[in-house]
Amino acid sequence: MGVPQDQELKKPKSCLGIRHLQTGMLFLAMVLIYGIRVNISMAIVAMTDSATENAFDWSMQTQSIILSSFFWGYVILQIPGGELAARFGAKLLLIISLSVNSVISLLMPVCAYYGGWKAVCACRVLQGLSQGFVYPSLHNLIGKWIPLHEKSRLGTIIYAGGQLGTALQLMASGFIANAWGWPAIFYVNGALGAIWTAFYVFLGSASPQSSSMISAEERLYIQTSLGQVGEQKKLKTPWRTILTTPAFLSLVFVHSCQAWGFWTLMTEMPSYLKQVLGVDIKANGVMSAMPYLAMYLLSFPFGFLSDYFLKKNYLSITSTRKLNNSIGMFGPAIALVGLSYSPAGDVMMAVIILTVVVGLNAGHLSGFMLVHIDMAPNFAGTLMGITNCVANIVSIMAPLAAGAILKDESDAHEWREVFYISSAIYVAGNVLFLIFGTSETQKWNDPDKDITEGNFEVKPEKAV
Numbered sequence: 001m002g003v004p005q006d007q008e009l010k011k012p013k014s015c016l017g018i019r020h021l022q023t024g025m026l027f028l029a030m031v032l033i034y035g036i037r038v039n040i041s042m043a044i045v046a047m048t049d050s051a052t053e054n055a056f057d058w059s060m061q062t063q064s065i066i067l068s069s070f071f072w073g074y075v076i077l078q079i080p081g082g083e084l085a086a087r088f089g090a091k092l093l094l095i096i097s098l099s100v101n102s103v104i105s106l107l108m109p110v111c112a113y114y115g116g117w118k119a120v121c122a123c124r125v126l127q128g129l130s131q132g133f134v135y136p137s138l139h140n141l142i143g144k145w146i147p148l149h150e151k152s153r154l155g156t157i158i159y160a161g162g163q164l165g166t167a168l169q170l171m172a173s174g175f176i177a178n179a180w181g182w183p184a185i186f187y188v189n190g191a192l193g194a195i196w197t198a199f200y201v202f203l204g205s206a207s208p209q210s211s212s213m214i215s216a217e218e219r220l221y222i223q224t225s226l227g228q229v230g231e232q233k234k235l236k237t238p239w240r241t242i243l244t245t246p247a248f249l250s251l252v253f254v255h256s257c258q259a260w261g262f263w264t265l266m267t268e269m270p271s272y273l274k275q276v277l278g279v280d281i282k283a284n285g286v287m288s289a290m291p292y293l294a295m296y297l298l299s300f301p302f303g304f305l306s307d308y309f310l311k312k313n314y315l316s317i318t319s320t321r322k323l324n325n326s327i328g329m330f331g332p333a334i335a336l337v338g339l340s341y342s343p344a345g346d347v348m349m350a351v352i353i354l355t356v357v358v359g360l361n362a363g364h365l366s367g368f369m370l371v372h373i374d375m376a377p378n379f380a381g382t383l384m385g386i387t388n389c390v391a392n393i394v395s396i397m398a399p400l401a402a403g404a405i406l407k408d409e410s411d412a413h414e415w416r417e418v419f420y421i422s423s424a425i426y427v428a429g430n431v432l433f434l435i436f437g438t439s440e441t442q443k444w445n446d447p448d449k450d451i452t453e454g455n456f457e458v459k460p461e462k463a464v
Contacts, residue, residue, distance in 0.1 A: 011149075011221055012215065012217045012218045012221055014218075017214070017215070017218040018205075018208075018211055018213050018214040018215075018218060019145050019146065019147070019150075019154070019208075019214075019218065019222060020154075021203060021213075022141065022145050022204065022205065023145075023146070023154045023157055023158060025196075025199070025200055025203060025204055026138060026141060026142075026158045026161075027157055027158050027160075027161040028161065028196055029094060029098060029134075029138075029161070029196060029200070030134075030138075030158060030159065030160075030161030030162045030164075030165060031161040031162075031164055031165035031168065032098065032101075032165060032189070032192055032193050032196055033097070033098070033101070033131060033134055033162070033165065034161070034162040034163075034164075034165030034166045034169070035165040035166070035168060035169040035189055035192075036101045036102075036105055036127065036131075036189050036193065037070065037127075037131065037165075037166075038165075038166050038169050038170065039105075039169055039173060039185050039186065039189055040066065040067060040070070040120075040124065041067060042169065042170060042173035042174065042177070042185065043173060043177070043182050043185045043186065044058075044063055044066060044067070046177040046181075046182035046185075047112065047182050048063065054113075056112070056116075056117070058117055062117050065117070065121060066117055066120055066121055066124065068396070069120075069121040069124040069125050069128070070124045070125070070127060070128040070131075071128055071392060071395065071396050072125050072128060073124075073125040073126060073127070073128030073129030073130075073131075073132070074128035074129070074131055074132050074392055075132070075389050075392045075393055075396075076129055076132055077129060077130075077132030077133060078132050078135070078136065078384075078385040078386070078388045078389035078392070079382070079385040079386055079389050080132075080385070081093060081132050081133040081134075081135075081136035081137065081381065081385050082136035082139075082140070082379070082380075082381035082382030082383070082384060082385030082386070083237065083381075083382055083385070084133070084136075085133070085136050085137045085140040085381040086140065086237075086378075086379070086381055086382065089206035089207075089210075090136075090137035090138070090140040090141045090144075090206055090381065091137075091141070091200075091204050091205060091206040092206070093133040093136075093137045094133065094134065094137045094138075094141075094200070094204070095197055095200060095201060095204075096130060096133065097130045097131055097133045097134050097137070098193050098196060098197045098200070099193070099194070099197045100126065100127070100130040101127050101130055101131065101193055102189070102190045102191075102192075102193030102194045102197060103190065103194075104123050104126055104127050104190075105127075105186045105187070105189045105190030105193065106186065106187060106190035106191070106194075107123070108120065108123055108183075108186040108190075109182075109183035109186055109187075111123050135384050135385070135388045136381035136382070136384050136385040136388070137381065138158060138159075138384075139372055139373060139380040139381045139383070139384040140380055140381035141206070142154075142155050142158065142370075142373055142380070143226075143373045143377040143378075143380035143381070144206070144207040144208065144226070144377075145207070145208060145222065146222075147221060147222050147225035147226065148225045148226065149225060149307065149310070149311065150307060151307075151370060151373065151374075152302075152303045152304075152306035152307045152310070152320070152366045152370065153300075153303035153304045153306070153307045153366075154303075155303070155365075155366070155369070155370050155373070156299050156300065156302060156303030156306075156365050156366045157299075157300070157303065159299070159365045159369060160295075160296050160299035160300070160303075160362070160365060163292045163293075163295040163296040163299065163362070164292075164293075164296045166289070166292045167289040167290075167292040167293045167296060168289075169189075170288050170289040170292070171289045172188075173185050176188060208222045208223060209223075226377060235378055235379075235446065237379060237382055238444045241444045242376075242379070242382075242383070242386075242444065243386075245442065245444075246436045247375065247436055247437055247438045247442070248375065248383065248442075249436070250432050250433050250435070250436035250437045251368060251371055251372065251375075251383070251387055251433070251437065252386065252387045252390050252391075253429055253432050253433070254325070254329075254368045254429040254430060254432065254433040254437070255368060255387040255388065255390070255391040256387075256390050256391045256394040256429070257329070257425045257426060257428060257429025257430070258328075258329065258361075258364055258368070258391065258426075258429060259391035259392065259394045259395040259398070260394050260395070260397075260398045260422060260425045261329075261332060261333075261336075261361075261398075261422045261423075261425060261426045262361065262395070263395040263398045263399065264398045264399065264402055264418065264422045265291075265354075265357065265358065265422075269354060272415055273347070273350060273351075273354075276410060276412050276415060277342070277346070277347055277350050287351060290351065290354075290355050291354050291355045291357070291358030291359065292358060294355045294356075294358060294359030294362075295358050295359050295361060295362045296362075297359075298359045298360070298362040298363075299362040299365050299366070302324050302327075302328075302362055302363050302365065302366045303365070303366045306320050306321075306324060306366045316439075317374060317439040317440075318374075318437070318438050318439040318440065320366075321366070321367050321368065321370060321371055321374070321437070321439050322367070322433065322434055322437060324363040324364070324366045324367040325363060325364055325367025325368050325430055325433060325437075326363070326367075326430055326434070327360060327363040328360060328361050328362060328363020328364035328365070328367050329361070329363070329364060329367075329426045329427070329429060329430040330426070330427065330430060331356075331357075331360030331361070331363065332357045332358070332360055332361050332423075332426055333422075333423040333424075333426035333427050334423075335353055335356045335357040335360065336357055336419045336420075336422055336423040336426070337419065337420070337423055338353050339353045339354060339357065339419060340412075340415060340416040340419040340420070341416075368433060368437065370439075371437060371438075371439055372384045372387065374439035374440075374441065375438070375439065375440070375441065375442050375445070376441065376442050376444070376445040377441075377445065378445050378446060379445065398422075401421070402418045405417050405418055405421075406418065
């Protein structure tokens with residue numbers, strides 16, 4: 001399994017390979033997964049519009065239950081998803097996730113008509129349950145397919161698909177509903193997901209070793225870079241060691257803090273803009289999509305610059321991840337304070353600041369998100385499952401905390417308390433990550449070999 005010390009890392013002559021095909025397929029998977037995840041937030045507006053025929057008379061409380069029901073199922077399979085990906089292959093789990101979500105999307109209108117809001121909730125719970133496989137599977141696949149030299153940019157491309165999917169869904173849903181009715185939103189998502197699944201069955205692969213399309217040259221390049229040459233062993237997960245490693249616990253904490261800030265923005269911004277600034281951002285799909293488009297676009301400079309810094313030996317892997325994460329969390333923390341003092345009625349200023357907040361947050365995609373893979377590529381899916389499980393529990397708590405603070409949603413002073421808390425949590429999460437976080441491969445990643453064996457690094461770690 002180890003790489004001989006004199007093994008030379010030779011990059012394939014072709015600039016595009018099967019690893020790039022896998023990257024493209026996983027990017028599209030994220031676009032579709034997030035499109036399905038957020039489509040209900042736009043569709044429910046049309047579904048409950050009294051001006052349309054056969055509208056549903058659902059109260060705001062009922063709508064809130066529907067909107068939150070996805071996460072009831074989502075948190076359940078995060079940790080099992082990482083273990084199942086390691087045991088049965090992440091490709092299979094990703095196919096199950098997309099196919100289940102696609103079928104349920106196609107059935108959603110029928111369920112709504114004949115089963116009411118309870119049936120819609122049941123559908124969303126099932127979609128969330130199957131999407132619990134997604135992040136552990138993606139981390140598993142990135143850990144096996146993406147060479148160390150290319151991990152920042154290709155990994156960022158994959159995860160940025162979620163932001164593009166969110167933006168496209170917000171922009172397209174209104175047009176689709178106006179042209180063909182709200183059921184078409186679910187039909188389009190379901191059809192696109194089914195098409196992706198069909199292609200991935202034939203084009204996807206759980207690892208370079210199991211791919212029949214990859215060249216021997218490219219396979220050796222990937223395996224040498226990741227220290228995976230030779231027979232791949234199935235390792236027993238060292239649960240106690242993982243859960244007592246300070247670096248990993250800091251990863252759980254920073255992921256949870258990121259989730260708090262992100263979902264506070266996602267769930268509370270429309271109310272803030274409507275109640276305090278006098279604009280309903282939900283009424284304008286393009287406006288509500290702008291912050292996520294900014295996050296998508298800014299993710300590429302972060303990823304490409306990270307790989308460039310590593311290639312030129314300007315920064316160590318750990319320092320590069322921490323720099324990106326600091327921009328991705330300190331930046332939004334500062335911008336949130338600025339947003340809380342945005343002048344009443346100045347919608348343009350508020351939207352610009354909101355776009356900056358979410359846009360800068362792209363830094364975390366090439367920050368702590370990739371540290372799971374750096375620390376333990378053999379258990380990347382499991383690590384991601386643990387941190388994402390805790391983070392999503394926190395994401396459910398964040399809007400509840402905001403609701404407890406906001407006695408009067410039109411009071412700018414109460415909103416400042418919400419923003420101050422989110423800002424402080426962003427700062428606390430990154431500070432702890434700066435102190436304890438590391439991208440050095442952990443000894444428990446492979447207990448049968450020394451940490452210096454079989455782990456090709458771009459350059460030795462150096463102090464910065």
